[in-house]
Amino acid sequence: MFGNGSESRLRDLEIMPGLLSAPVLLAAVSSSLGKPETRTAPKPERVPQTLSRGWGDELIWAQTYEEALYRAKSSTKFLMVIFHLENCPHSSALKKAFAENKKIQKMADEDFILLNLVFETTDKHLSPDGQYVPRILFVDPSLTVRADITGRYADRLYAYEPSDVGLPISNMKKAKKLLKTEL
Amino acid sequence: MFGNGSESRLRDLEIMPGLLSAPVLLAAVSSSLGKPETRTAPKPERVPQTLSRGWGDELIWAQTYEEALYRAKSSTKFLMVIFHLENCPHSSALKKAFAENKKIQKMADEDFILLNLVFETTDKHLSPDGQYVPRILFVDPSLTVRADITGRYADRLYAYEPSDVGLPISNMKKAKKLLKTEL
Numbered sequence: 421m422f423g424n425g426s427e428s429r430l431r432d433l434e435i436m437p438g439l440l441s442a443p444v445l446l447a448a449v450s451s452s453l454g455k456p457e458t459r460t461a462p463k464p465e466r467v468p469q470t471l472s473r474g475w476g477d478e479l480i481w482a483q484t485y486e487e488a489l490y491r492a493k494s495s496t497k498f499l500m501v502i503f504h505l506e507n508c509p510h511s512s513a514l515k516k517a518f519a520e521n522k523k524i525q526k527m528a529d530e531d532f533i534l535l536n537l538v539f540e541t542t543d544k545h546l547s548p549d550g551q552y553v554p555r556i557l558f559v560d561p562s563l564t565v566r567a568d569i570t571g572r573y574a575d576r577l578y579a580y581e582p583s584d585v586g587l588p589i590s591n592m593k594k595a596k597k598l599l600k601t602e603l
Numbered sequence: 604m605f606g607n608g609s610e611s612r613l614r615d616l617e618i619m620p621g622l623l624s625a626p627v628l629l630a631a632v633s634s635s636l637g638k639p640e641t642r643t644a645p646k647p648e649r650v651p652q653t654l655s656r657g658w659g660d661e662l663i664w665a666q667t668y669e670e671a672l673y674r675a676k677s678s679t680k681f682l683m684v685i686f687h688l689e690n691c692p693h694s695s696a697l698k699k700a701f702a703e704n705k706k707i708q709k710m711a712d713e714d715f716i717l718l719n720l721v722f723e724t725t726d727k728h729l730s731p732d733g734q735y736v737p738r739i740l741f742v743d744p745s746l747t748v749r750a751d752i753t754g755r756y757a758d759r760l761y762a763y764e765p766s767d768v769g770l771p772i773s774n775m776k777k778a779k780k781l782l783k784t785e786l
Contacts, residue, residue: 487722539670
C-alpha cells in the first residue's frame with residue numbers, strides 16, 4: 421500500500437523544526453543535504469497580506485487557533501487546520517489544487533471553520549507525527565483533534581498530495597458525517 | 604489629571620468579555636445599558652481578508668501571537684500588540700489615526716513587529732487591567748510584556764484616544780530607546 425515511490429516523495433516534504441516548546445517559525449528546511457537552502461528572509465513585498473494566503477480568497481479564514489477553536493465550538497462545525505509554508509513547493513502545489521477545486525471550496529465554505537498557518541501553535545495535538553508541511557488536521561466541535569482522519573501515508577499521516585484531492589474531499593465528507601453520528 | 608470628561612469617555616470603551624480561561628471571541632459589548640446592541644453575526648463579505656485589517660496595509664503583520672513573539676525575539680525588536688474590534692467605534696477611530704499617521708507607520712515599519720488581534724490570546728500578561736479595546740501592549744525582545752508602557756488613563760492603562768497620537772508615538776520612541784539602554 422505504501423510503495424517506495426510515494427514514500428520517497430514524502431521524504432521530500434518540508435519539515436517544520438521544533439525548537440523545544442518555544443514558538444517555532446516554520447522555516448523551509450530542505451531535507452536534501454548538501455544543497456544549502458537559499459535564505460528565507462521575509463521579502464518586504466508591500467501587497468496587503470491576506471488571511472487566505474491563496475487557499476481560497478472567498479472563504480472566511482480564522483486568524484488564530486484560539487479564534488478557530490472558538491468558532492468551531494460555537495458553530496458546531498469541524499475545524500480544518502492547514503499547515504504550510506510559503507516557499508515550499510509541496511505546499512504550493514496542494515494550495516493550488518485546494519483553491520481550484522470547486523467541491524473543496526464549497527464544502528470548506530459551508531461546513532468548516534478554516535485556519536491556515538505558517539507557524540506552529542503550542543498545541544502538540546496538532547503534530548501527532550511531526551511538524552512537517554503540508555499537513556491537514558481536523559478538530560471536531562468538542563475541540564478534540566481528530567488524529568483518526570488521515571491521508572494515505574503511514575509515515576506522514578496528515579500529508580496530502582496535490583494529485584489526490586479526492587482524499588481531502590472524502591475526509592471532509594467523513595468529518596461532516598461524524599457530526600451527525602458521533603458528535 | 605484624569606478629568607471627568609476623559610474618564611466617562613473611557614467608560615464607553617468596548618469591553619472584551621473574559622469567559623474563564625477559554626479562548627474568547629471579542630464580541631462588541633456595549634456598556635451602555637438599556638441599549639441592546641445590534642447582533643454582530645459575521646457578515647459573509649467576500650473581499651479577501653487582510654492581516655492589516657486597516658491598520659496599515661503596507662506594513663508586515665504577524666498572523667499569530669506565537670509568530671509575533673518569535674519575530675520579536677529573533678529580530679531584537681519590540682512587538683506591538685493592538686487589540687481591537689471591527690465594529691467598535693473607538694477601535695475604528697484609533698485605527699484611522701494610526702493608519703494615517705506617517706510617523707507611526709514609518710516607525711512601525713522599521714522598528715516594530717506588529718500584530719493586531721480581534722481575539723484574545725491565552726496570555727494573561729496581555730490584559731494586565733482587563734480585556735478592553737482598543738488597547739496596545741508592548742512586548743520587548745526578551746518576550747516580557749512591558750506593562751510599564753502605558754497610555755494616560757489610570758483605569759485603562761493601555762487604552763489610547765485617536766485624538767492623541769502623540770502618545771503612541773512617544774511610547775514607540777520609548778520602546779526604541781529601551782532597546783539601547785536596558786535590553
